[in-house]
Amino acid sequence: MEYDHIVIGGGVNGLSTAYQLAKRGKKTLLIEKFPLPHSRGSSHGQSRGIRRAYPDPYLTSLMEQAYKEWDEIMKLTGVKLIKETGLLCFSDDQDNKFLNQIINSFEKNPGAKNEVYSGEELSKKYPFISLGGKGVGCYDPSGGVLMADKALKCLQELIVRYGGVIHDGDGVEDIQHDQDKVQICTSSGRRFVAKSCVICAGPWSGPLLKQLGYTVPLQPIKIPVYYWKADHFLPHTWIYEGYLNPGYGVHFWGLPSLEYPGLVKICPHHGPEIDPDTRDKQCTDDIKQELTNFIRAMFPTVEPIVSVEESCIYTLSPDWNPILDTLPAARNIVIGVGFSGTGFKLGPVTGSILADLAMGIKDRQEAKIFSLERFSSPKL
């Protein structure tokens, strides 16, 4: 069976790319190695944050399109995927670089509404946070929660509705290519052929690219996902970055009670390096302790004892921005990798960029922020 395009990986990025291709009338096959749905990659779970607040103004501007695309997906499927909560970014340090970058990014995107608060204003407005009148805050009213698992299901439904095929429970083992064709062989021994292929294999992307002769600096890390009991708490999603622990900056984030009534989600933005095949071998008790200390100091209404623990993976690129590009020696092999800790909300936009590359509308990434070239070395 020959396809126009094969997409490898059924996380949010592979699904979004396959959706964009199928919607454009292209004969599209998506191959996923685990039976769907699964919780082994980076896209599983009920919730992800969505927001315009990004430290980079370009990414804030891309969110304009992302909100439109999510709206379209909601209209097409009739499923509500976004819960509007607003987002509060805050720090106990008024000179915090991340906070100041976010405020600056909003200044460069005047259409994106926001409010900036002094430490005193924050303390008055948010008795749930013990800042003692210090720090700075930035409120993004467009912030909210994306219903992640439901979004994946909607994307799957739309791929099939537009004529695409989803082949799950069978991993890609080998990719052979020449200028016009890509041939894929899976673990069950099946062979598929297409004009181009898009690799969105999340934490497994590094080894797959290595088989093709490319060493791309990608590092999977484990992110423990914690839920904590709280009677009353911030109604918003939030991001904290600051210096509560003297000597180094910390970055934590959270969502209001949603998945499990009475429990709020409070998580780290860092974790240990892992092999995705053995994710939970790595203990994260040190991070649990950091968060317990943080909650004790910062959130008086949250019980500093973990109630529920789950696991997820970030696949980090060195600058935490994804790589959306073609391979220099094989323009019909496209890669969408390294989405780090923020790649869900932009999925439909990055999917559209990857679909353009797969169709040859562009043969390489022009925006430096997403190019493979930015990590180029003679040996890449």
Ligand SMILES: Cc1cc2nc3c(=O)[nH]c(=O)nc-3n(C[C@H](O)[C@H](O)[C@H](O)COP(=O)(O)OP(=O)(O)OC[C@H]3O[C@@H](n4cnc5c(N)ncnc54)[C@H](O)[C@@H]3O)c2cc1C
């Ligand atoms: C705890 C946590 C919180 C997060 N919070 C946010 C947030 O608030 N907002 C936000 O925007 N982003 C957030 N992110 C980041 C976001 O979820 C990820 O960037 C995104 O899900 C990455 O999706 P992906 O499709 O690139 O990778 P994945 O979801 O990992 O998908 C890759 C898929 O490829 C498959 N695969 C791998 N190898 C093969 C193969 N050889 N053959 C076939 N299939 C293969 C895998 O099985 C997997 O299903 C968060 C991530 C985590 C872990």
